[in-house]
Amino acid sequence: MALITAEQVKAAYDALATGKRDHIAEHWAEDMRWLVPGHNRLSGWKDDLDAFIDFMAEVGRLSGNSFRMDAIAVMFADDFSADVTHNLGNRAGEPDRILDIDVVHFLKWRDGKVIEGRGAIFGDGTTQYDAFWA
Template sequence: MPLIRVTILEGFASLQQKGEIVQQLSDGLASVLGEIVRPYTYALVDEVQSGAWGVQGGTLMTEEMMRSGIATSERQRSLRLTEERVRQAYNVLGSGDRQRIQEYWAGDMAWLVPGNNQISGWKRGLDEFLAFMDKVAYLTDNSFQMSWERVLITGEYSADIRHNTGHRAGNENKRLDIDVVHVLRWQEGRVVEGRGAIFGDGTAQFDEFWS
């Protein structure tokens, strides 16, 4: 029964951050010892009172650590790549709020659409990417949907696994029903590159749907 224990100053980490610490410590141990240990791994985040912890004869205070910059700034925390940020990035695309969109998508981003059809290929820059999104909505009479299956994160990359459905505008019998994955590369909290991939024989269906 592996036990991972971390001690921090009280009030130094939010409840969400403590959960992330537990998750990442568990993931790290499983990456070394194998997935067999995950069901038996216990991770614990302890807190000690501000002033009750000392280094080289001096006490550590939560407030002093915050002021001195030892703590990660709120902005840096907000830009960390998490599943929540990945989901937010997609959600803002439908908002029409350009300023909000640019918080998640870089102006010089690039996006690769797989296949060999009228919407395939690289979309260079945020304007071209948003125009592509508008075209998808137009060609499907706003029926195109991407349901969430799972989000994976490693380093500066995220991968969201989706199930895509929809029908062509003016022809509800021409339908799309495929599984896809989008691999995104992030820098400073924004997507700088995205690539789509389609599972199985979905590529043929994808090309046929947009023909």
């Protein structure tokens, strides 16, 4: 077991924000899985790195690239991490359709790369999340 650090978690998200597959693959495993919460067009499992990158590209497209995750806290133990973020964005072409929620991402790591992630949204944030992506 390797101890995950806050720096590794930040580096993984920073790589993801570049949209560059080679850079993303330095931090996210090819065989990774990601569970998107909710009941909307984006919800469900993304079963490999390409599906996850496609999901993130769709988030960018649907939000007019306004979607952002602002880090609040990162916790880690052994091969796991959990990060709390404030997620904010506007729906593309609909400036009054706003996403403004707090989220926890639970990540499992192997050999310094994320191999599984799950998002969790709390309270009325789940309803807002589903309505935003509907």
